[in-house]
Amino acid sequence: MLQINVTKTLSSFTFAFNQEITCQGITAILGVSGSGKSTLINLLNGLLQPDNGIIKLNDTTLVDTTSNQFVPAQRRHIGTVFQDPLLFPHYTVRKNLHYGLHKAMVTRFDEIIQVLNISHLLHRYPAMLSGGEKQRVAIGRALLTNPQLLLMDEPLSALDMPRKKELIHYIQHLVNEINIPIIYVTHNINEVKKLANNVAIIDQGKLYDYGETDAILQSDYLQHWL
Numbered sequence: 001m002l003q004i005n006v007t008k009t010l011s012s013f014t015f016a017f018n019q020e021i022t023c024q025g026i027t028a029i030l031g032v033s034g035s036g037k038s039t040l041i042n043l044l045n046g047l048l049q050p051d052n053g054i055i056k057l058n059d060t061t062l063v064d065t066t067s068n069q070f071v072p073a074q075r076r077h078i079g080t081v082f083q084d085p086l087l088f089p090h091y092t093v094r095k096n097l098h099y100g101l102h103k104a105m106v107t108r109f110d111e112i113i114q115v116l117n118i119s120h121l122l123h124r125y126p127a128m129l130s131g132g133e134k135q136r137v138a139i140g141r142a143l144l145t146n147p148q149l150l151l152m153d154e155p156l157s158a159l160d161m162p163r164k165k166e167l168i169h170y171i172q173h174l175v176n177e178i179n180i181p182i183i184y185v186t187h188n189i190n191e192v193k194k195l196a197n198n199v200a201i202i203d204q205g206k207l208y209d210y211g212e213t214d215a216i217l218q219s220d221y222l223q224h225w226l
Helices: 037-045 093-098 103-115 131-143 161-178 189-195
Strands: 002-009 014-021 026-030 052-057 060-064 078-081 149-153 182-186 198-203 206-212
Touching: 002 037, 014 037, 014 198, 026 037, 026 189, 037 078, 037 149, 037 182, 078 131, 093 131, 103 131, 103 161, 131 149, 131 161, 161 182, 161 189, 182 189
Parallel strands: 014 206, 026 182, 026 198, 078 149, 149 182
Antiparallel strands: 002 014, 002 052, 052 060, 198 206
8 A cells, every 4th residue: 555645836836635545456547748757756756845744655754744754765676667767778688687686586586677678778779679569668667676566657658559559568467477566657547548557647736636547537627538
């Protein structure tokens, strides 16, 4: 279970999010550009501190402003995949994957590269990869840190349509094979339809609605998106 109840004052609005999210399958965070989706991601992974509130992941308190608790990003056991894969250009794929490799994941290395179909890329450098291949390597690197939760911040937005379809397939396979909960940020409702079990809609920094995907897709708010 992911418990979030935070506020953060930004230049354009005050971000506020209060919701418990079941850590199973994929939860999509849906909203237009500038609505606060990436703010939520960065509050979860520790790149931002809330002004007020609490964040708990399972039984671990990550943030509690009333008691001045703040677990730094590197100790949260949360992996993040950004729109830009952020691979080290001077490292091979294998070295990129080994960066931050947790000892508990050494025995699962082969399993993860097979699920993501990147075993044939291990000796290449990032400049030799397609956009979809780079993102699969970035996902693999995040998984090999042994996270309890994987955050994906618009991972498909820079890809062309064939690469998007390809990566959607791998993300679906990832959930089935690796069984890790994912928070998936997007402004694309088709990605939500294909991937998400639950959806949270964010509008101007506020949680507008949350629930199972089929129910949320019937929302009046989304009718002009369909």
